[in-house]
Amino acid sequence: MVVDLHPHTGEESQIRILYHNLLSAWNKRSAADMAHLFSEDANMIGFDGSHLMGQEEIGKHLATIFFHHPTGSFVNIVRNVRFIAPEVAVLNAVAGMIPPGKTDILPELTAIQTLVSVKDDDHWRISIFQNTPAAFHGRPEEIDKLALELRREMRESFRSEKSAQGF
Template sequence: MENHNSKEVQAVYKQLLEAWNNRDARGMADLFTEDGESIGFDGSQSIGRGEIFLHLEPIFINHPTARFISKVKEVYFLSSEVALLRAIAGMIPPNQSDINPKVNTHQTLVVVKKEGNWRIQLFQNTPAQFHGRPELVEQMTDELRELL
């Protein structure tokens, strides 16, 4: 059921990926609660807006980062003020136009409504490598390519 709150939750996720795609560490960090947590693609864990910013800023300064393209698969409300968003995402390397299937990912957000605004409590970025099942990588890549 698509409701108003679902759209608000999806908007926070969209802002998160837009901030990444714009290489905006402060913009990303500010979407989190004060004690929010980010678990990156490589398993690195950052807790709190300040730490999230300090983790992201050197990545954007020192690396030409790939752009995310994503598809929300589900928004599930645990309560009226806590929601879980699940999405799949692919990355388009700099100066390229196609997804790199090696870095497809499942993205999960837990968002909470505080003082009328949805904020990220947890963002987890899990590699979707499907070891030994290349057809699943291909299936996810094809689903994401439809968005290009």
């Protein structure tokens, strides 16, 4: 369930859409769709610390994950998007994971996500994506706070989806 409820304009919207497409591809378990969003020389650092280099390696790694493991669905909140150059943007977000067959996120699977995107030939591509566990060592209240925030976003997104469908 990846929904952006806040309208944005121009280039920032394109970065948010790129991130939305990344998480949507994960939620659909589509390694090909995910890999296609990365630049040829991209880097991805996974939740478990895996460091992958290049679009092809990223795609193969994701295909292996989807083949061998049941994966949950992401719920996210974009914290900010900032441009560090006209054709380079950084998106910071938090995300929670809803395990397969469940309806709630697991706080221990929350993450801080950073996406660096580069514009190439009028198309934004992911150059770096890092998915870091939100462990908050020694601060369990921070984990609870983040989980509560993600749950609120999840409920709001669900309400918005139902409202848009006429329910």
